[in-house]
Amino acid sequence: MYPERLKYTEEHEWLLVKEGRGIVGITDYAQNSLGDVVFVDLPEVGKKLKANESLGVVESVKAVSDIYAPCAGIVKRVNENLFAAPELLNDDPYGEGWLVEIEIGELAEALLTASEYEKFVAEEE
Amino acid sequence: MVEKLIFEKSVSGRRGHYLPPLDVPACSVQEAIPAKLRRKKTPVLPQLTEVEVVRHYTRLSSLNYGVDTGFYPLGSCTMKYNPKINEDVANLAGFSQIHPDQPAESVQGALELMVKLQQYLAEIAGMDAFTLQPAAGAHGELTGLLLIRAYHAAQGEQQRDKVLIPDSAHGTNPATASLAGCQIIQIPSNGQGEVDLVALKRVVGKDTAALMLTNPNTLGLFETQIAEIAAIVHEAGGLLYYDGANMNAIMGYARPGDMGFDVVHFNLHKTFSTPHGGGGPGSGPVGVKRKLEPFLPKPVIIYDRQKQRYRFDGERPQSIGRVKAFYGNFGVLVKAFTYILMLGGKGLKEASEKAVLNANYLLKLLSQDYEQPFAGLCKHEFIVTPPKTKEGGIRTLDVAKRLLDYGFHPPTVYFPLIVAEALMIEPTETENKSTLDAFAAVMARIAQEAEENPEILHQAPHQTPLSRLDETQAARRPVLRWKAD
Structure with missing residues (x-):
């Protein structure tokens, strides 16, 4: 449920770091708690983000939630497929449902490993 | 059953107006209105008789639910009767x-x-x-x-x-x-x-x-x-x-x-x-x-x-x-x-007094079956959550939907956010004791149904023209207006 290759935040985002770039999404736990996602708002390409700053919004039938940047940096790509097909976030949160790609400046403090995140989620429940 | 729109009830040639014979020289639209101001296509307007239109809208209005039809305990909305x-x-x-x-x-x-x-x-x-x-x-x-x-x-x-x-x-x-x-x-x-x-x-x-x-x-x-x-x-x-x-x-x-x-x-x-x-x-x-x-x-x-x-x-x-x-x-x-x-000054004060009294009376009745997250007296509204059942509990949404079958407007649900599965109930001062008793009796019955026959709650409402709507599709692929084929 929580792939080993990813880093996690307590706000339920995941970060995949690869050659100075980071891909950001929300975890399976997050998409499951949100329920059916119906709208996704993402930043403009080129936007400078601070770590822990809100980078966009995910809206489900139940709630509207901010997505926080797990690292500082510059937005390089956003997943435009989500605008027409927000259900990708529910169907494939670690793949087709990715949100943004960031050129990493600095990582947020205290990112969690998969097992730490799993423990965190278990405590939250 | 999905109600037909007035457009879907249209039958070509029906009309609700009958004009007397022309008593002035005829003048065509082409003559009277310059071409640039004329629309290119005839508008698609419904064609019905007067009685069909009246029945259509009267029927729709009877499907509405308001404080003039029944109890409306929507928390933080103060749905009191409007004299x-x-x-x-x-x-x-x-x-x-x-x-x-x-x-x-x-x-x-x-x-x-x-x-x-x-x-x-x-x-x-x-x-x-x-x-x-x-x-x-x-x-x-x-x-x-x-x-x-x-x-x-x-x-x-x-x-x-x-x-x-x-x-x-x-x-x-x-x-x-x-x-x-x-x-x-x-x-x-x-x-x-x-x-x-x-x-x-x-x-x-x-x-x-x-x-x-x-x-x-x-x-x-x-x-x-x-x-x-x-x-x-x-x-x-x-x-x-x-x-x-x-x-x-x-x-x-x-x-x-x-x-x-x-x-x-x-x-x-x-x-x-x-x-x-x-x-x-x-x-x-x-x-x-x-x-x-x-x-x-x-x-x-x-x-x-x-x-x-x-x-x-x-x-x-x-x-x-x-x-x-x-x-x-x-x-x-x-x-x-x-x-x-x-009401005057005294009357306003009495309205508040009765609003708080009604809320506390209803809270007392409901707390026999429902969980009360904050103990003690409330003011004009209160929060309860659904009872624990052997199946592991029912959801607030199910309680709210089932209330529709019994003819009550549901309370505010899933708010405030700090209480999971919140039902937020505000009876207001304008309800009498028998209404509060009737509502509490239905809530008790729903709690009992949750224990004995939870499926009836999951499928509710059964008595409304439509049951549960597909909120996801409504948000993802909204159909916002009727279009002629």
Whole structure:
């Protein structure tokens, strides 16, 4: 449920770091708690983000939630497929449902490993 | 069964009008109207007889549910009965047949009513001045925060842009703060469901614009430490904003102005018995302490003692400007004014007393089957959560949907956000004991059904024209209008 290759935040985002770039999404736990996602708002390409700053919004039938940047940096790509097909976030949160790609400046403090995140989620429940 | 739209009922050639034979020379559309003004295609309009149209809309109106049809315990919305005398008075020609562009000289009675309503509201709120312009509660909030920002700017303190909001607040509070260009700092609630003072002290400072607070809060609990809260915010140089959504609990008993609030809004469509929901529009007057009066929206209505006349005064250099065309939703103001006069000071106080009594009576009945997250007495509304069952519990959504089968409007659900599976119930003072007993009996029966036959809840409602709607598809692929094939 929580792939080993990813880093996690307590706000339920995941970060995949690869050659100075980071891909950001929300975890399976997050998409499951949100329920059916119906709208996704993402930043403009080129936007400078601070770590822990809100980078966009995910809206489900139940709630509207901010997505926080797990690292500082510059937005390089956003997943435009989500605008027409927000259900990708529910169907494939670690793949087709990715949100943004960031050129990493600095990582947020205290990112969690998969097992730490799993423990965190278990405590939250 | 899905109701047919009037377009789908159309039959070509049917009509509801019969014109007499032409008694002037015929003139074709082509001759009478220049080509560039003519539409290219005939509009697709429904074709039906008069009786078909009347039956269509009468039938649809009978599918509606309102406070005139039944009990409507929607928490924080104060769905009290709206006495029909309010409508009678608002329909008087002197109120309903006037135009806002008429000279002030010719609408003296209307202006007097507004000035007096401002005075009554100021007395109820413990404030010094009121504006009646805002069209609803959230509009009042925005007006209030703009007043607060203007006040800080006039003190040379533009840097005050943080608004502190408890986690139990109405969603409009953070939305308003954001729209007013402020940043939001959320204050957690303590174990008693009240503002956590330690957390509040930690975040107040030179950048604090205001604290927005509802009292009693959305858990139906009075913030007992309000004096201390006010002192903490004021010492830091911030102001206090009172969200008046729950004013129905305390009229005549406590005044926001005496609690230390600097700005308040009231929802006339909640507390003062003017229709809302589909029956609106609303009205969200804003009251302020003297130091904020110069910033109120203009024009203001003043009484010229010398001429013994009311008039509009636009000479307000520090005003935040107009927030609404003309002067608010005037018809609503007339209804609220009527309500206040009909009840009088004693009557308003009694309304609050009965609202709190009804809520506590109903809470007592429901707490036999439902969980009560905060022990003790409530004010005008309360929170319960569904009972634990052997299956592991039922969901609030199922309870709400099942209530429809028994002919009741469901309460507010899944709010406030700090209580999981919340059912937020506000009976108001206008319901009698037998209605409350009947509602409690149905809630008990639903709790029993949850234990014995949970499936009936999961599939509810069974008696409405449509059962559960596909909210996901409605949001993802909305069909917003009918289109001809």
